[in-house]
Amino acid sequence: MQETTDGLQEKTESPAQDNALGERKKESYRIFDDIAGTYDPLNRFLSMGIDVYWRHRMKKELPKKEGLKLLDLATGTADVPLILIKNPHVTKIRGLDMSKNMIAIGREKIKERNLQEKITLDIGDGCNLPEKDNSWDVTTVSFGIRNFPDCFKGLQEMYRVLKPGGQIMVMEFSLPSNFLIKAIYLFYFRKVLPFIGNLFSGHGDAYSYLNQTVEDFPYGRQFLDLMDKANFKKTRAIPLTFGIATLYIGEK
Numbered sequence: 001m002q003e004t005t006d007g008l009q010e011k012t013e014s015p016a017q018d019n020a021l022g023e024r025k026k027e028s029y030r031i032f033d034d035i036a037g038t039y040d041p042l043n044r045f046l047s048m049g050i051d052v053y054w055r056h057r058m059k060k061e062l063p064k065k066e067g068l069k070l071l072d073l074a075t076g077t078a079d080v081p082l083i084l085i086k087n088p089h090v091t092k093i094r095g096l097d098m099s100k101n102m103i104a105i106g107r108e109k110i111k112e113r114n115l116q117e118k119i120t121l122d123i124g125d126g127c128n129l130p131e132k133d134n135s136w137d138v139t140t141v142s143f144g145i146r147n148f149p150d151c152f153k154g155l156q157e158m159y160r161v162l163k164p165g166g167q168i169m170v171m172e173f174s175l176p177s178n179f180l181i182k183a184i185y186l187f188y189f190r191k192v193l194p195f196i197g198n199l200f201s202g203h204g205d206a207y208s209y210l211n212q213t214v215e216d217f218p219y220g221r222q223f224l225d226l227m228d229k230a231n232f233k234k235t236r237a238i239p240l241t242f243g244i245a246t247l248y249i250g251e252k
């Protein structure tokens with residue numbers, strides 16, 4: 001683990017682990033197909049509800065412009081669209097995900113709230129977006145980009161489909177900088193979360209996989225560097241809840 005000049009941390013990774021995990025990421029959506037039915041309740045329980053607060057933070061950071069059209073990648077069961085649509089500036093949200101079962105649950109939630117006119121969900125790969133260049137005001141991805149087989153390609157795609165001046169928002173897990181909090185967090189992530197998650201989702205190792213993707217993923221300065229490399233300007237990171245998660249923001 002290395003400390004960077006601005007206090008954000010980065011880490012080095014094992015190439016052998018990268019390859020095995022990289023292979024698995026190519027079809028990670030299949031894991032989400034398997035656990036879709038228990039995803040929402042387990043998410044709320046395992047995050048102790050904090051994820052709802054994080055999504056509201058995303059809503060607060062949206063640009064203050066009228067008529068925003070927003071594209072949410074790896075939208076899952078539509079938790080991000082259902083919160084961001086409450087921002088009065090947002091008029092339309094399209095969510096894309098590779099998991100048909102996650103999307104099916106998301107569509108039900110949208111229908112229950114009678115928001116079908118404003119939020120639509122479709123199958124779509126975050127690394128190969130079925131969208132025109134320069135077509136969206138905001139692109140978002142929450143707890144999804146670390147599952148992409150090529151996260152840099154995902155960032156480049158988000159850049160391509162954003163209008164000039166548009167805003168990217170990426171929310172992802174990160175590691176806290178405080179030694180004690182990090183130790184507690186890693187214990188929870190390595191032991192408690194996989195045990196409860198695998199047990200209640202009925203999936204052999206879905207939550208062990210999730211834990212590996214978190215520890216393996218670049219965060220802080222390292223992730224901002226990727227955003228800069230993908231051409232985003234004014235990039236910044238907002239650590240959430242002791243740095244357990246981070247919201248990254250940039251502009252095209």
Ligand SMILES: C[S@@+](CC[C@H](N)C(=O)[O-])C[C@H]1O[C@@H](n2cnc3c(N)ncnc32)[C@H](O)[C@@H]1O
Pocket residue numbers: 028029030032033073074075076077078079080096097098099102124125126127141142143144147148149
């Ligand atoms: C942890 S869930 C996050 C869902 C949602 N964004 C949230 O905040 O609850 C990760 C999602 O990424 C999706 N996913 C994985 N690989 C993908 C890809 N290449 N393109 C689009 N979605 C993908 C999975 O199907 C899953 O729904």
